[in-house]
Amino acid sequence: MLKRSVFLTGLLLFFGWCRAVQAQKVGLVLSGGGAKGLAHVGVLKVLEKNGIPIDYIIGTSMGSVVGAMYAAGYSPAAIEKIVTNPEFQNWVSGRQLESKTFNYLNSDASPAALRVGVAVDSSLRTRITPNLINDVNLNFVLAKLLAPAGAQANYDFDSLFVPFRCLAAEVFTRNQVIQRDGSLSDAVRNSMAVPLVFRPIRNPDGRYLFDGGIYNNFPTDVMKAEFKPDIIIGVNVGDVAYKKYPFQKDDELLAGTLVFLGASVADTLAVGPNGVFIQPDLEGYGSTDFDKVRELIDLGTKAAQAKLPLMLRRIERRADTLALAARRTDFQNQAPAPVFSRITVQGLKDNQNAYVRRFFQRQGRTYTIDDIEEGYYRLASDDFFRGVYPRIRYDQAQGGYTFSVDASKNNNLSAELGFVLATRPVDNIYLGLEFRYLKKFLYTTAANVSLGRFYNAGQGRFRITIPEKLPFYIEPTLTYNSWSYQKTGGLLGRDIQNTLIEQSDLSATVQGGISPNYRSRVTLEMGYFSNQDDYANVRTVSSGDTLDRTRFRGLTAALRFTRNSLNRKQYPTGGRRAAISIRGVQGTERYTPGSTSVRTQTYADAHHWLQFSATTEQYFPAANHKQVWGYFGEVVVSGQGRFVNYRSSLTTAPVFAPLVDSRTLFLNSYRAPRYAAAGLRFSHTVLGSLEWRSEAFVHLAYQPLAEGLNQQAITRKGFDRPRLTASSGFVYFTRLGPLALHLIHYDDSAKRWGVFGHIGFLLFHSRSLE
Numbered sequence: 012m013l014k015r016s017v018f019l020t021g022l023l024l025f026f027g028w029c030r031a032v033q034a035q036k037v038g039l040v041l042s043g044g045g046a047k048g049l050a051h052v053g054v055l056k057v058l059e060k061n062g063i064p065i066d067y068i069i070g071t072s073m074g075s076v077v078g079a080m081y082a083a084g085y086s087p088a089a090i091e092k093i094v095t096n097p098e099f100q101n102w103v104s105g106r107q108l109e110s111k112t113f114n115y116l117n118s119d120a121s122p123a124a125l126r127v128g129v130a131v132d133s134s135l136r137t138r139i140t141p142n143l144i145n146d147v148n149l150n151f152v153l154a155k156l157l158a159p160a161g162a163q164a165n166y167d168f169d170s171l172f173v174p175f176r177c178l179a180a181e182v183f184t185r186n187q188v189i190q191r192d193g194s195l196s197d198a199v200r201n202s203m204a205v206p207l208v209f210r211p212i213r214n215p216d217g218r219y220l221f222d223g224g225i226y227n228n229f230p231t232d233v234m235k236a237e238f239k240p241d242i243i244i245g246v247n248v249g250d251v252a253y254k255k256y257p258f259q260k261d262d263e264l265l266a267g268t269l270v271f272l273g274a275s276v277a278d279t280l281a282v283g284p285n286g287v288f289i290q291p292d293l294e295g296y297g298s299t300d301f302d303k304v305r306e307l308i309d310l311g312t313k314a315a316q317a318k319l320p321l322m323l324r325r326i327e328r329r330a331d332t333l334a335l336a337a338r339r340t341d342f343q344n345q346a347p348a349p350v351f352s353r354i355t356v357q358g359l360k361d362n363q364n365a366y367v368r369r370f371f372q373r374q375g376r377t378y379t380i381d382d383i384e385e386g387y388y389r390l391a392s393d394d395f396f397r398g399v400y401p402r403i404r405y406d407q408a409q410g411g412y413t414f415s416v417d418a419s420k421n422n423n424l425s426a427e428l429g430f431v432l433a434t435r436p437v438d439n440i441y442l443g444l445e446f447r448y449l450k451k452f453l454y455t456t457a458a459n460v461s462l463g464r465f466y467n468a469g470q471g472r473f474r475i476t477i478p479e480k481l482p483f484y485i486e487p488t489l490t491y492n493s494w495s496y497q498k499t500g501g502l503l504g505r506d507i508q509n510t511l512i513e514q515s516d517l518s519a520t521v522q523g524g525i526s527p528n529y530r531s532r533v534t535l536e537m538g539y540f541s542n543q544d545d546y547a548n549v550r551t552v553s554s555g556d557t558l559d560r561t562r563f564r565g566l567t568a569a570l571r572f573t574r575n576s577l578n579r580k581q582y583p584t585g586g587r588r589a590a591i592s593i594r595g596v597q598g599t600e601r602y603t604p605g606s607t608s609v610r611t612q613t614y615a616d617a618h619h620w621l622q623f624s625a626t627t628e629q630y631f632p633a634a635n636h637k638q639v640w641g642y643f644g645e646v647v648v649s650g651q652g653r654f655v656n657y658r659s660s661l662t663t664a665p666v667f668a669p670l671v672d673s674r675t676l677f678l679n680s681y682r683a684p685r686y687a688a689a690g691l692r693f694s695h696t697v698l699g700s701l702e703w704r705s706e707a708f709v710h711l712a713y714q715p716l717a718e719g720l721n722q723q724a725i726t727r728k729g730f731d732r733p734r735l736t737a738s739s740g741f742v743y744f745t746r747l748g749p750l751a752l753h754l755i756h757y758d759d760s761a762k763r764w765g766v767f768g769h770i771g772f773l774l775f776h777s778r779s780l781e
Contacts, residue, residue, distance in 0.1 A: 035241045035327065036066045036067070036238070036239075036240045036242075037064050037240055037241070037244060037328075038069070038234045038238050038244070039065050039067065039068045039078070039243075039244050040068075040074075040230060040234050040246065041071070041073075041077060042072075042074050042228050042229045042245075042246065042248055043071040043073055043075075043202075043249055044074075044293075045073055045297070045298025046103075046299055046300045046304075047293045047298060047300070048072065048074050048248050049301070049308055050291040050293065050311030050314070051077040051311060052077055052091050052311060053309060053310065053311025053312035053315060054289060054312070054315040055077070055081060055087040056087040056091065056308075056312055056315075057312055057319060058087075058244070058322075059087050059330075059335070060332075061323070062329035062331070063322055064326070064330040065081070065173055065330075066240060067173065067175075068081060069178070069238075071178045071202060071224045071227065071230055072202055072222050072223060073203060073248075075177035075178070077090060079198070080157075081172075082174070082195075083195065084160055084172040084339050084343045086336070093156070099304070100302060102148045102152050103301045104301065105145030105146060106148075119776075119777070120772075120774055121429065121443060121774065122461070122771065122773065122774040123428060123441055123772070124430070124746065124747050124771060125427065125746075125747075127427075127428075128397075128424075128425045146210060147388075149200075150399075150400055151384065151387055156196075158196065158404075159347070160342075162346055162404075162405035163346040166192055166194065166404075167191075168198075171195075172338075172339060174238065176190065176191060176233060176237055177198050177202040178202055178223025178224075179198070179204075179220035179222070180226050181218060182206075185226075186226075187226045188220055188223070189237065190202070196402070197214060197402065200212055201220035203222060204222050205222045206221055210398070212417070213417060224249065231286075241285075242283075242326055243282040243283055243286040244282070244286065244287045244322065245281065246289045246291075246315075247288070247289070247290050248291060285325055287321055289314050289315055289318050290314065291307075291314035292310060293307070296310075347405050349380045350377050350378075350379070350412065351377060351380070351383055351412045351413070352409040352412065353406070353411070353414070354368050354378065354383075354386075354416075355413060355416070356368055356416050356418060357415065357417050363420065363449050363450070366449060366452065369478045370386040370389045370390045371383065371387075371414070377411060383414050387399075389478070394425075395423070395447050395449065396418045396419065396421060397421030398417060398418065398421070399418050401414065402415045402416075423447050423448065424446050427443035431463075431748075431769055433672075433767070433770075434769070435672075435767065436465060436497065437463065437464070437465040437675045438463055438465075439463035440461070440463065441459065441462075442460050442462075443458070444457065444459070445457040452477050453476040455473065455475075455476065457471070457472050458470065458472075464495070464497075465495055466493065466494055466775055468492045468493065468775070469490075469491045470491070471488070472486055472488040473486065481527065482525065483526075484523070484524050485523050486521070487520070487521045488518075488520050489519050490520075490776055491516070491517050492515060492778060492779075495513045496512040496676070497511070512547075512658075513544070513546070514543070514545075514662060515543045516542040516778055516779040516780075517542075518539065520536050521536070522536040523535050532574075533570075535568075535569075536570075536571070537566075538567060539566055539567075540563075540565060541779075542561075542564070542780070544561045544563075544663070545559065545560050546558055546559055546659070546662060547559070548609075548658055548722050557605040557606045559605040559607065559658065560605065561601070561603075561655065561659040561662070562600070562601045563598050563600050563663060564601075565598020566598065567596050567780060568594070568595050570592065570594075571590065571593075572589075573590045574587070574589045575587075575588045575589075579744075581671060581749055581774065582671070582742050582744075582749055582751070583641075584632070584639045584641075584694050584702070585632065585639070587629035587630070588629075589625075589626070589627045590624075591625045591626075592623070594624075594780065595619075595620075595621050596618070596621075596622065596780055597617075600615065600617075601615050602656075602659065609722050610655070610722075614655050618651070618652055620649060620652065621649075622650065622665070623648045624645070624646065626645045628642065628643040628644070629641060636696075638693070638695050639695075640691070642689070642690070642691055642692070643669065643688070643689065643692060645667065645686075645687070645688045646688075647665045647667075647683075647684075647686055648684075649665055649684040649685060651664060651665075651684045653725075653726065656724060657719070657722055657724040659724075660724035661682045661716060663780070664683055665684060665686075665781070667681045667683075667686055667688055668681070669688065670738050670755060671769070672753075672755070672767045675773070676757070676762055678762055680760075681757075683713075683715045684716070685712065685714060686710055686712040686715075687713075688709065688710035688711070689709060690706060690707055690709065691706070691707055692704070692705070692706045693706075694742075697741070701741060701743045702741065702743070703739075703741055704751075704753075705738065705739040705740075706737065707736070707737045708736040708737070709736075710734055711730055711731065713730050713731075714728065715727055715731040734758035734759075735758050736757055737755070737756045738754070739753065740752050740754055745770070747770060747771060748770060748771040750770045752766070752767075752768040755767055
């Protein structure tokens with residue numbers, strides 16, 4: 012009888028133990044910490060590999076990003092693949108995506124280093140737009156990644172693959188906000204709105220919310236209150252308090268520490284007596300070190316492995332990995348297909364909302380995700396709009412997703428400022444103003460001036476932008492350019508000896524453009540031009556000499572295709588550019604001789620020709636992203652005839668200008684109606700943002716111009732000899748533009764070797780016939 016009683020008691024205890032193990036619930040808390048939050052991915056890998064169950068997740072800031080992806084049904088391996096993808100660096104840094112570059116709305120690159128957007132309201136109050144990390148890429152990716160799970164859970168975070176919470180902060184009332192439902196991507200985006208880094212988004216209830224780590228960066232208390240788990244696994248990657256003031260490292264730590272100044276410090280005992288606290292060793296890593304993603308994941312893996320024996324002892328229940336994978340697949344498969352039935356726009360007036368909706372085009376009755384993505388990036392490429400934020404929500408009544416866009420009018424007035432200081436007297440200052448008005452269409456009025464010793468210019472333009480299925484614009488433009496080529500001293504000598512050539516042109520054109528895809532633009536341009544070139548026919552002139560003058564006036568038209576996804580407007584290291592154009596010219600040359608001419612009579616002649624040009628360049632980064640190779644090619648074939656003399660024929664001819672300073676020099680051997688060129692570019696990151704850049708080009712002129720008897724131009728037969736151009740030096744990008752110093756070789760009798768340095772963007776308007 013006693014044996015039977017003991018047996019029954021043991022059996023009851025065994026079943027009680029089994030029920031306790033079966034009922035054992037595990038909550039996972041993931042702290043914020045910026046890039047250091049990538050260590051959470053390593054922790055998830057260890058937990059799932061060893062069958063440690065995860066029944067609830069709460070995250071803050073970067074912990075909410077990783078936690079939300081897991082709660083949405085992404086496996087640790089899938090999350091690792093997402094964050095180690097090179098595109099991830101563009102999402103978190105705000106860098107322009109080459110595949111999403113959209114230049115339809117953009118004018119040609121200007122030398123401006125600073126562009127300040129100012130919104131002017133009806134009471135003439137102004138608001139300057141702050142510059143934070145560009146969140147265009149991040150917002151769309153979060154919406155795209157998390158929308159299916161949100162729809163499947165009917166926007167209840169308890170019904171996700173793993174029940175989930177994330178924290179945000181309402182700074183005006185100083186309250187913590189626990190996000191339990193609604194848009195999952197909104198909740199994550201709120202939780203990672205780090206002050207001074209990412210802008211906050213306006214929520215459907217009208218509030219702005221910020222990073223939850225401001226008030227609670229390690230929310231174990233929220234886990235206990237919301238889910239009441241039996242065991243908490245807490246992973247802290249946030250800042251920790253130093254035992255004493257770090258005198259030797261305070262300057263180094265200051266920038267990263269300010270971002271998380273308000274974040275609470277994790278309490279190592281907050282997981283409870285039976286919980287598990289994991290603190291990866293992240294010393295030496297900062298909150299912005301997203302490029303060290305693999306190292307951070309490995310450190311998370313290492314920290315979790317170190318605590319694995321403790322977790323296995325305290326968490327006796329095991330998750331079947333095969334059953335977990337099957338349940339994950341089933342959850343993902345039940346999500347509605349990515350078909351979009353409707354586009355809505357909030358934040359603008361009705362007619363302005365209609366303008367924005369026309370950025371989104373569809374082939375049939377519904378939109379695909381590609382249609383949505385293209386429209387979104389088309390809209391976001393125009394800085395006239397601020398706060399562009401996407402939302403994807405499933406509408407059961409419509410049987411598809413609704414894509415809604417929040418957009419506010421911004422930058423109706425923009426000011427641009429740029430300047431160049433150089434080792435030769437080509438210094439320049441650039442000022443620009445642009446005013447935009449949106450109603451049914453977008454109307455843009457802009458004016459700019461460039462002032463300097465070498466180059467002066469002024470331009471005014473007016474554009475009407477119409478975003479139809481094949482978006483297009485119409486733009487009348489008036490441009491004036493003036494170049495004064497001068498002999499100068501060396502690196503330090505800046506005295507002007509003589510002015511040999513002065514060129515100016517005035518053009519009045521109307522351009523229409525269409526954009527068939529993200530990166531390309533087709534334009535048709537027609538207009539009037541008036542060019543004036545003053546020059547000497549000899550190398551040495553005196554102060555009493557007068558220059559020859561050639562005026563060439565007429566009409567021109569050009570059809571041009573451009574494709575541009577370069578990452579910089581000068582010294583690019585990524586992307587590609589291609590340009591093809593056909594131009595027709597018809598005009599009259601009028602010549603007035605000067606004191607260096609053998610002619611004594613004025614002269615007039617009519618000219619007409621066609622000109623074809625094609626340019627391409629592309630860059631290929633090495634696997635370590637420290638070296639970049641690029642190639643360049645250009646072909647120009649012009650039917651331009653000879654003008655009255657050799658010098659005027661050269662001043663009108665196309666110019667090969669491969670280097671940044673090439674347009675500041677007048678080199679006879681680099682001007683010809685017909686030539687082909689090819690080159691290589693190499694860039695190596697030496698230290699931080701300092702790059703060593705080398706370039707080499709060969710160009711070959713066909714039937715080049717030469718000077719014959721009586722200063723006449725003659726066309727030589729065949730090809731000129733190949734000519735080599737090379738440059739090597741250092742480039743450092745500052746907020747004022749590139750700071751560069753180069754040793755340069757030109758293959759021309761007037762210029763062989765030189766040292767050229769500058770700070771700022773050395774860019775000019777195109778000449779009237781380019």
